[in-house]
Amino acid sequence: MEPFIGYVMTKQEQVKAIFIEEAGEIIEKLDIDIIRFEENCSDFSLLNEIFRGVHTLKGNANAFGFTRLGEFVHHFEDVLDHYRSTQESIEEYNLELFVGSVDVIKEVMICELDAIDTLPQSYHACLEKIKNLISIKKGLSDSVVEQNESVSELKDLAMEFGVSCEEQQQNSIERSIKEAQAKQSEGLSVYKIDLTLDSDCYKRGFDYLLFLNLLAQKALLLESFFNMEGVVEIDSFKNDENYIGKVSVVVLIPLLRSEVDEFFEFLFDNEYEINLIAPPAAEIMEVADKPLANTAKVADSSSINSMSSKSTIRIDTFKLDELFDSVGELVIAQNFIAQNEKIRSIEDESISRTIETLSKITKKIQDRVMSLRMVAIKDTFDKMRRVVRDTSKKTGKELNLIVQGEDTEIDKTMIDSLSDPLIHIIRNAIDHGLESNADERKSAGKNIEGTITLKAFHKSGSIVISVSDDGRGINKEKVLAKAIDRGIVSGDENLSDSQIFALVMQPGFSTTESISDLSGRGVGLDVVRTSIEKLRGKIEIDSKEGEGTTISMILPLTLAIIDGMLVRTADEIYIIPTLSIVESFRPEKEIVNVFKEKGEFVSLRGQYIPIMRLSDVFNLNTKRIEPWEGILVCVETEGGRIAILVDELVSRQQVVIKTLGKTLAMLKEISGGAILGNGDIALILNVDELRPLVKTAHV
Amino acid sequence: MEFNGDILTIDIGMSMEEVEEFQEFIRPRIDYIETIEADEDDALRCSALLALLVSLKRTKPELNIPFLEKKKLVSQKYGTIHWICHD
Numbered sequence: 178m179e180p181f182i183g184y185v186m187t188k189q190e191q192v193k194a195i196f197i198e199e200a201g202e203i204i205e206k207l208d209i210d211i212i213r214f215e216e217n218c219s220d221f222s223l224l225n226e227i228f229r230g231v232h233t234l235k236g237n238a239n240a241f242g243f244t245r246l247g248e249f250v251h252h253f254e255d256v257l258d259h260y261r262s263t264q265e266s267i268e269e270y271n272l273e274l275f276v277g278s279v280d281v282i283k284e285v286m287i288c289e290l291d292a293i294d295t296l297p298q299s300y301h302a303c304l305e306k307i308k309n310l311i312s313i314k315k316g317l318s319d320s321v322v323e324q325n326e327s328v329s330e331l332k333d334l335a336m337e338f339g340v341s342c343e344e345q346q347q348n349s350i351e352r353s354i355k356e357a358q359a360k361q362s363e364g365l366s367v368y369k370i371d372l373t374l375d376s377d378c379y380k381r382g383f384d385y386l387l388f389l390n391l392l393a394q395k396a397l398l399l400e401s402f403f404n405m406e407g408v409v410e411i412d413s414f415k416n417d418e419n420y421i422g423k424v425s426v427v428v429l430i431p432l433l434r435s436e437v438d439e440f441f442e443f444l445f446d447n448e449y450e451i452n453l454i455a456p457p458a459a460e461i462m463e464v465a466d467k468p469l470a471n472t473a474k475v476a477d478s479s480s481i482n483s484m485s486s487k488s489t490i491r492i493d494t495f496k497l498d499e500l501f502d503s504v505g506e507l508v509i510a511q512n513f514i515a516q517n518e519k520i521r522s523i524e525d526e527s528i529s530r531t532i533e534t535l536s537k538i539t540k541k542i543q544d545r546v547m548s549l550r551m552v553a554i555k556d557t558f559d560k561m562r563r564v565v566r567d568t569s570k571k572t573g574k575e576l577n578l579i580v581q582g583e584d585t586e587i588d589k590t591m592i593d594s595l596s597d598p599l600i601h602i603i604r605n606a607i608d609h610g611l612e613s614n615a616d617e618r619k620s621a622g623k624n625i626e627g628t629i630t631l632k633a634f635h636k637s638g639s640i641v642i643s644v645s646d647d648g649r650g651i652n653k654e655k656v657l658a659k660a661i662d663r664g665i666v667s668g669d670e671n672l673s674d675s676q677i678f679a680l681v682m683q684p685g686f687s688t689t690e691s692i693s694d695l696s697g698r699g700v701g702l703d704v705v706r707t708s709i710e711k712l713r714g715k716i717e718i719d720s721k722e723g724e725g726t727t728i729s730m731i732l733p734l735t736l737a738i739i740d741g742m743l744v745r746t747a748d749e750i751y752i753i754p755t756l757s758i759v760e761s762f763r764p765e766k767e768i769v770n771v772f773k774e775k776g777e778f779v780s781l782r783g784q785y786i787p788i789m790r791l792s793d794v795f796n797l798n799t800k801r802i803e804p805w806e807g808i809l810v811c812v813e814t815e816g817g818r819i820a821i822l823v824d825e826l827v828s829r830q831q832v833v834i835k836t837l838g839k840t841l842a843m844l845k846e847i848s849g850g851a852i853l854g855n856g857d858i859a860l861i862l863n864v865d866e867l868r869p870l871v872k873t874a875h876v
Numbered sequence: 877m878e879f880n881g882d883i884l885t886i887d888i889g890m891s892m893e894e895v896e897e898f899q900e901f902i903r904p905r906i907d908y909i910e911t912i913e914a915d916e917d918d919a920l921r922c923s924a925l926l927a928l929l930v931s932l933k934r935t936k937p938e939l940n941i942p943f944l945e946k947k948k949l950v951s952q953k954y955g956t957i958h959w960i961c962h963d
Binding site for chain 1: 892895902903906920922923924928931932934956959
């Protein structure tokens with residue numbers, strides 16, 4: 178529940194709000210973990226994780242008087258505790274009970290938050306099953322514990338084998354650390370320093386050896402490990418470029434952390450990381466009664482004990498947005514300085530260098546602030562495992578889910594809007610994409626199990642999230658016939674394959690004969706497309722009949738920055754989102770045609786594309802040029818392609834999107850504004866809203 | 877830098893400019909140089925030389941560079957340097 182503006186929450190309410198947020202996170206994680214556990218029910222560390230989540234939830238629920246939730250999770254915790262302590266293999270029907278229990282927890286949580294008296298129907302039945310299970314399992318634990326002791330011994334042995342090349346490198350560093358620790362005495366500290374100098378470090382006057390030399394003057398022991406993996410072959414080798422990606426240094430030195438830090442004060446923060454290595458385990462035992470012992474808790478001598486352990490804090494996203502806005506202003510100011518003619522005309526090397534440094538630092542700040550908004554798509558993908566599982570059970574189709582690129586990062590504000598489209602596409606792929614049954618797959622020469630591949634990756638400055646199935650594929654002819662039948666297209670158009678496939682996303686379009694409760698109502702893909710377009714993305718469908726279909730959502734990296742083409746018309750600069758641009762060209766006079774009462778068209782590869790004059794749309798007072806005197810920027814819009822006539826292409830750049838005031842926001846043809854490097858304001862075109870103006874502009 | 881038959885001897889204490897000269901010298905001659913010997917009387921002065929030697933070895937794997945094969949360099953000035961090439 179969001180507090181309304183001006184209302185100040187009491188301390189208790191604030192704590193409760195934090196509980197609600199945390200409980201939501203725990204439940205969300207439970208939902209993901211329980212499916213992962215179902216896939217691999219021998220993963221008892223995961224079961225432990227689930228148990229810890231349920232345990233925390235129980236404590237918090239009872240503390241805030243959510244007794245119904247508290248009671249349920251209390252019994253669920255007992256069951257989990259039994260399995261995690263005995264490591265007894267879990268029966269399939271009980272796994273189903275676990276998954277169902279998480280569903281009940283989700284529903285009860287909603288009841289508690291909204292103070293609904295009626296509990297979900299499944300609550301009592303599920304609780305009863307859990308209680309029965311506990312009573313059956315009681316008394317069977319002891320003998321199993323003994324068996325599992327030998328299992329854990331075997332696991333320890335397995336860990337000693339299978340050392341990879343990279344691990345060998347790590348082992349060398351660890352060996353070096355142990356040697357340094359062995360020579361450590363009072364006043365001496367062991368540090369592991371990772372240096373990752375930028376490729377232009379030589380130009381800035383830095384070299385790894387410089388820092389090694391500085392350290393060596395004070396160190397008692399110094400060992401460094403140069404990672405040469407990034408060195409290129411001689412044809413691509415540039416002498417003034419640094420190809421040594423990372424140098425790890427182990428040093429035994431009588432200096433404090435702050436003193437070591439001083440050696441690197443001229444480097445960027447991302448170019449070095451200093452870790453103080455804790456003294457060896459034996460030494461910790463000796464000083465066990467000293468306060469230091471509390472911090473040096475880790476006694477496992479094989480691991481590197483970094484004092485700079487990661488910690489997290491919660492930040493209001495509103496504050497992040499404010500920070501991002503400020504950085505946007507900083508970038509604009511920096512661009513202004515860098516592009517200012519007067520400053521550029523000063524021929525002074527120190528000024529040029531300072532501007533260059535400023536530009537570099539600004540870019541770094543911008544990247545870092547941007548990274549604060551980025552989160553891995555993993556959590557969203559994990560949620561989809563549940564969707565796949567449930568849809569698979571409901572449709573009775575056996576299938577494999579392959580997940581790739583789950584570490585791909587995406588703007589936090591986009592994540593929430595992605596779940597629903599993704600769920601729909603996945604359900605659609607399973608319900609309609611895959612063949613109806615195993616026999617149909619067999620006769621098509623495929624494995625009985627269908628495959629759904631969920632993939633995320635970067636492509637040309639965008640993020641692509643795709644869902645592929647190895648099912649029937651889309652029947653182009655059937656789609657086209659249906660579209661003609663529904664009046665979506667006339668049939669005269671010369672449509673490409675992708676344009677035909679895109680027809681399935683038109684409102685009310687459905688090629689399925691039967692409607693299931695999962696999909697097939699003809700509203701889904703249209704809604705999916707709209708949702709993705711709201712995120713300034715687009716959907717592409719690729720399909721081969723008999724082989725399968727891939728639906729790709731192409732999204733911008735962030736909602737705050739847009740990659741745009743700057744165009745000029747009548748001394749005004751406009752920005753066209755690059756994602757919409759298909760091509761740009763100066764047309765020959767012969768391919769430009771004027772049709773009475775319909776306006777100007779350009780004939781491109783057998784297709785007539787309407788020409789849109791920006792000067793007409795915005796009533797700009799300018800000399801009317803002929804299309805062949807300007808540039809046509811061909812863009813893809815909801816209603817098909819249009820060619821925007823501009824005087825010239827200025828440049829392509831990333832711009833920070835600024836919202837417009839109320840008056841300008843009413844102009845549908847404009848989606849926002851951006852401040853350019855020279856301080857000018859440019860409007861960002863909403864190309865989908867340009868199309869309807871074509872007719873009126875030329876009537 | 878000395879060139880004797882198919883053996884090239886270099887000084888590891890090259891400055892950045894000398895490394896650049898070395899690179900320009902060897903780039904067109906890499907095909908017929910079989911061995912690069914390193915004179916270790918001076919200390920290594922820039923890591924670009926190390927990178928260049930790795931680059932040469934990567935370009936022509938049969939090139940014999942004993943200095944590189946040692947995989948480490950011990951010096952008063954820098955302590956012990958190891959290089960990991962992943963080849």
